Structures are given as C-alpha cells and as structure tokens.
Amino acid sequence: MLRLKKVNLLVLLVCFVVLSACSKPKGNKQRCFLCEDFTHVPYTLNHPSATYVLDNQLREISGLTYLSENKLLCVNDEQGSVFEFDLEKRDISKKVKFAKKGDFEAVEYMGNECVALRSDGKLYFFKDIENPKVKSIKVKTGLSLRNETEGLAYDSSSQTLLIACKGLAHEGQMYKDKRAIYSYSIADSTLSPKPVILIDQNVLGKIMNLDPFTKFSNMVLESMNPSKGNSTFQPSGIAIHPISKNIYVIGSVGKLLLILNPKGELLAINKLKRKIFPQPEGICFAPDGTLYISTEGKVSQGRIYQFKYKP
Secondary structure (H helix, E strand, O other): OHHHHHHHHHHHHHHHHHHHHHOOOOOOOOOEEEOOOOOOOOOOOOOOOEEEEOOHHHOOEEEEEEEEOOEEEEEEOOOOEEEEEEOOOOEEEEEEEOOOOOOEEEEEEOOOOEEEEEOOOOEEEEOOOOOOEOOEEEEOOOOOOOOOEEEEEEEOOOOEEEEEEOOOOOOOHHHOOEEEEEEEEOOOOEEOOOOOEEEEHHHHHHHHOOOHHHHHHHHHHHHHOHHHOOOOOEEEEEEEOOOOOOEEEEEEEOOEEEEEOOOOOEEEEEEOOOOOOOOEEEEEEOOOOOEEEEEOOOOOOOEEEEEOOOO
C-alpha cells in the first residue's frame, strides 16, 4: 500500500511538471479582476519603479513596515531582530535585537512603538529602536500555530492590529476553505472572537478561472499535507492603504494580491508574476501611497520592490 501511494504521488508530481511547462504565463500582461465599483489598480505590479537587492541577512525576509522617509524596518523568519533598511544607501543601516530566535513573520511600526508577529500568534511589543538590543513584551493573542499567523497591519483609526492567518481560519465546517483576518485591540489586549474578514478560496478560484497548472498544484499540495486544505491562496502579508484605506493582502501561495475595501469586501485580484515574486512575504505603504513588497530569495538574494502610486 505504501509503495502504491509513493507511485501515485510520483505520477502527480510528473503531471505537475508537465502542466507547469504547458501553462507557463506569457508576456508581462497583468492578470487582474476588478469588481464593478473599482475602476483600476493604482500600481503596475509587473513593472517596479525601483528594485532593492538585499544582504544575505535578509535573504529570508518575511515582513516589512514603513519607518520614515527612505527608511523601512524588516524582519526575517529566523532571528528575533528587526533590520533598518536605508533606501538611499540600499543597505542595512541598523540591526536591533528584540527577542530570541523564532519564526517571525511580520513587523509594524506604530509611531513610537514596534510590534512583531510570530507564526504561533504571539506579538512582541518593543520601543527604543535606537539601541542594538531592546526589551520586548510578549503577548498571547489566542491564536496558535494551527492558525499560522503571517500578516500584520496597524489601523491607527481604531488602534487595532489586523492579523492574517494562512492556516486554520476558525473551528467549524463553515470555515473550511476560508482564510481569516482577525482584529486585535491594542488598548484592551483582546482578539476578536471570530474573524472580522473571511477570504473564500473557492470564490477566488472561480473568479480567476484557474488554469490546469494552479489546479493541479493544489492537488499535489493537498495530497502531501491534507490539513492545509484548499491551497488557492494563503495570506503572507497585509497592509492598509494610507489614502484609500483599502486593505491589501498578499499571498506567497497562490501568487495573488487581493484588494479589499475597509469592510472586507473584495475589490480586485491581481495575479503576481512568479519570476518577479518567487516568494512574496511582506507588504507596506509610505504615507504618499508608494507601495513596497518584499520577496524571499530562493536561489538568489531577497528583494524589495517599490511601486509608485497612480491614483
């Protein structure tokens, strides 16, 4: 029986490679879905206005946030450190240790305080990033490794954090094939009892009319890890647009960028080009709407891409 399973998996993988070759996207055209009330995506996602190649310390960059003019803060998924990246010098200008090693997935700068998110749902709050080593306060949110927390966004209007999960959305059959975004109140230190936003995988698949390559890759992933369920889209980063207040959710699995309105209703889906975004993990905005997306380096170095805002 075990041998038969191995043979079946091998057949799946061979078909996966064949379909991948047959369905390789052509050209640089941006595949996009827009709802009736959303006229255009204000970024040309296949043509960055600037590209920043990262030091090996950030090869596995997993999150970033806007700090100040020409400065971003970044985390990788191995160290409990935050890195200040200087866009003018195109290099790391500072490194701040805030915790022991851990799988850190996102970081947010909130004016005078930073918060980092670990994949098990824990938040680390810390200040004084001028020092190379700072004390952080670890907070349990109620989410866990089953939820696989990946994205973090700060909503200054409500003093809350949006936490995007790529794993379990919530207990119950109605949450099957859903991806969840929770709200965490900083003032009350409480998590919303249920997701404030749900992303339906099946709806995304139908809208994008997924090609054989994507459909078959889902079958392969699910056969290797059934607990993951539908793998059409798994959030890896989230950010709130400073001008429109729309919510941008990026997914490394699925290679999609979703745009939602503040109520969580879907406005647009963008298919990201695999060659540019081998593993997109981080997303943030400058106050003027300039978009930054980071991608891990697989066979090369990590990168941060800049996209000018075109309202």
